[in-house]
Amino acid sequence: MRPTRRLGDLGLLSPADIQVYAANAGFSGQDLATAVAIALAESFPSGNPNSYNPETKAAGGTPQGQGSYGLWQIYLKKHPEFAGANLYDPQTNANAAYSIYSRRGGFSDWSTYTSGDYAQYLPSIPPASSVPLTLDASTGQPIDDSTPTPLLTPAQANLLSAASSNPLYAAVALGVGAAILWDVLS
Numbered sequence: 755m756r757p758t759r760r761l762g763d764l765g766l767l768s769p770a771d772i773q774v775y776a777a778n779a780g781f782s783g784q785d786l787a788t789a790v791a792i793a794l795a796e797s798f799p800s801g802n803p804n805s806y807n808p809e810t811k812a813a814g815g816t817p818q819g820q821g822s823y824g825l826w827q828i829y830l831k832k833h834p835e836f837a838g839a840n841l842y843d844p845q846t847n848a849n850a851a852y853s854i855y856s857r858r859g860g861f862s863d864w865s866t867y868t869s870g871d872y873a874q875y876l877p878s879i880p881p882a883s884s885v886p887l888t889l890d891a892s893t894g895q896p897i898d899d900s901t902p903t904p905l906l907t908p909a910q911a912n913l914l915s916a917a918s919s920n921p922l923y924a925a926v927a928l929g930v931g932a933a934i935l936w937d938v939l940s
Contacts, residue, residue, distance in 0.1 A: 766801035767844060769794060769878045772825060777882075779848035780856070786882050788861060789851065791875035793825040795866035800875070801825070803844045826851035826864070 767775075773790045781789040797805040803825050809816040812831070820831040824847035828836055836850045854863050861867040 765804065766799060767803060767825070768801065769875070770880050772801060772844070772848075773880060773882075775825075775844045775848040776852075778845060779852035781848075781852060783882065785855075785861075787876060787879045788867070788872065789826075789848075789855070790879045791872040792861060792864050792867055793848075793851075794875040794878070795872040796822075796827040796864060797825045803847065804842050823847065828854070829863075832863070 769790055772793050773786065776786055776789040776793070794800040797803070798807075799805075805825070805827065806821060806823055807827060808818070808821040809829065809831065816831050820829075820834075822829045823841035825844055826847055828841050828847060828850045830837055830841075833850070833854060839846050839850065841847050841850060855861060864872070866872045
């Protein structure tokens with residue numbers, strides 16, 4: 755699943771799309787919902803990956819081009835390590851946000867978090883269980899977890915799927931899995 759929906763003619767991303775970018779960057783659990791709510795609160799209008807704030811009112815002034823970019827409003831004056839990165843790209847912006855969040859141990863760099871403004875967006879965020887957790891190692895893109903692995907035939911994949919709800923199928927699936935592993939290793 756790759757985020758592709760845009761809301762209206764403004765090119766705005768939906769909360770579900772932002773959630774996929776945030777999950778791909780590394781946010782999880784309740785912090786995933788918080789990260790999405792912050793992105794919605796920070797970007798103007800909400801969900802605008804092309805949002806830019808020149809930060810002209812910032813203390814000490816902000817040099818031209820060093821303002822805040824994208825969904826999570828990455829402030830280049832404060833985070834010059836992201837200079838040269840395409841912060842208008844939602845995934846690049848999410849990765850930068852996760853890097854900042856990880857180093858700081860939380861969301862304290864975002865004013866919409868410290869003010870509590872982000873909380874109004876929490877009800878619009880879908881459950882985290884709807885976010886794919888498996889990424890293709892070669893492309894970095896999320897893959898549908900329901901897709902059978904290449905070693906399984908559709909019949910084998912159906913058997914493994916049925917095993918999750920029936921102990922008898924689970925025993926058969928274990929045998930099928932052992933047979934596949936034996937075949938691969940021999």
